[in-house]
Amino acid sequence: MxxxxxxxxxxxxxxxxxxxxxxxxxxxxxxxxxxxxxxxxxxxxxxxxxxKGLCKSHPLGCLVISVGNLTVGGTGKTPIVEKLARDLTGAGRRVAILSRGYKSRRPPFFQRLKEKLQGRPSDPPRVVSDGRHVLLDSELAGDEPYMLARNLPNVVVLVSPDRVLSGKYAIRHFDVDTLVLDDGFQYLPLKERLDLVLIDTESPFGNGKLLPRGMLREPPKALQRADVLFLTKCEGNDLSALKAQLRRLNPHAPFVECVHRPRYLEEVFTGIRRPLEFLQGLKVGAVSGIARPESFENGLRRLGATLVYSRRFEDHHRFTPAEIQRVLERSRARLAKAVITTEKDAVRIPALPVRPPLPLYFLRVEIEFLRGAEELERRLQRAIQGPGRSQIQRTEEAKNPNATAVVSLS
Incomplete structure (x- = not known):
């Protein structure tokens, strides 16, 4: 089935x-x-x-940053969420990431029944990380929340479709003063926030049609709600026409140009790391279950790899040991020396019952700002010092007037 x-x-x-x-x-x-x-x-x-106020939006009394987009998948939100959370934490903020947990599995029925009998909320947020330990696997947490929790040891990660509920939970139980919404642009019940919207410069609006005929979640005119426009995959592209089009849709939001930069390879089962030069002239196989696998595969070619075999699964596909074993064996049959996957796919790869015939690596990718980071820093600083400060932060500032954090997007 x-x-x-x-x-x-x-x-x-x-x-x-x-x-x-x-x-x-x-x-x-x-x-x-x-x-x-x-x-x-x-x-x-x-x-x-x-x-019109017929549906209510709720403020949470702290700094709220939403990272989202207009299209379904493929713009690279997760590395940007990770970088923002890391830089804000480095500036002294107490950060929680709120995720919807797309395609995550709900807890078992009897666990939910037990929580209800104990008087807890009928569907409380799932705590992927409490800021010290990762508490859920990728199946219960979802791919992106689990990956963020694993990469951000000092950041709370919660999963719930109700981001107002999970935001209140994070403030009450984890004493946070900053909330980052992963994929939050269309989440309207939460107001008083900074909306960062990602635009893929290679395919900004897909085929220009709304779901389900196209990839757009909203019409392009919805960009007028954005506070900052992130232009991704910028390196080597002429952006003048796209910027002119975006400026007509939103005359006030600054542009931040960025690129998703590969950093290293890490072996999925052993954690051994290799530099990118390892791929030069290397015959490899590729396996992925993401929205735009061609972008990942072309990136391997740009790094010097020779792609001799590729297997594409559906987005968020949960791999079986047999599927991974077949990919490894077919890659070896085509004389590949390794198989490469994405970091997001790596969290869904199970342990194999036998020794793999080839090493299986994921490609670690991080966001790098090319232009516009200074304006983003100013917007963040303005939001931190604005009326959305939590009561916790006001109390701390009263004790120490010089304690206001300065965010640096290095």
Whole structure:
């Protein structure tokens, strides 16, 4: 059944991206186009309800930073969330990351029943990390929250579709003064926040159509709500036309140009690290379950690797030992010396029952700001010193007037 569902997902993605043609594909495109009209009406109506106050937005009384985008997947939010959380923590802030936990598995029924009988909230936030220990695996936490928790030892990571609930929980139980919303641009119940919106310069609006006919969650005009526009994958691209288009949609938000920079390779099962030069002239296989696998594979080629085999799974696919073993064996049959995956995929790779025939590495990628970081620092500093400061922070500043943190995005 799982394979049938994934095959249908793959067919739908190929139809949406216009890589599949024929009578069935044409009919599905027409049907999806009709659904996208209904979806557009729903998006507009929901925004109107919040703008008119018929649906309530809640302030949380502390610094709230939302990192999001207009399209589904592929813009690289997680490295930016990680960098912001690390830099804010380094500046003395107590940070919690609030994630929706996309495709994470809910706790067992009896565990939820026990929590309800104990008087706890019926669906409390899942604590992926308490800032000291990682408490959940990737299946219960979700890929991105688990990866963030593993890479940020001093940051609290919570998972819940209700970010107002998890924000209050983080403030009450972990004494935080800064909340970072992972994938939060469309989350309207939480107000008084700094909205950072990512734009992929290689495909800023997909095919220009809304879900489910296209990849847009909202029309491009929604960018007028953004406070800062992050332009990703900027290196070597002429951005003048895109910037002009974005400036018409949002005349006030500054641009931050950045690139996702590969740093090193790490062996999935042993933790052994190798420099990027290891890939020069090396025959490799690639395995991934992400929204845009072609971007990952092209990145390996730019690093000097020769790609002799690739296996693409659906986004957030949970690998089995048999699947990974087959990828390794087929890569070896094509004379590959290693198999490379992404860091996000690596957290879903299970232990193998036998010794792998080839080493399996993930590519560590970090965000690097090219231009505009100074303006982002100013916006963050303004938000830190603004009316959204928590009562905890006001008390600390009363004790020590010079304690205000200075955020540096190094």
């Amino acid at each position: 799982k394979k049938v569902i994934e095959a249908l997902e793959r067919f739908a993605i190929e139809v949406i991206s216009e890589r599949r043609w024929g009578h069935r594909a044409t009919l599905l495109r027409w049907f999806l186009g009709f659904l996208s009209i209904l979806y557009s009406w729903g998006v507009s109506f929901r925004l109107w309800l919040y703008q």
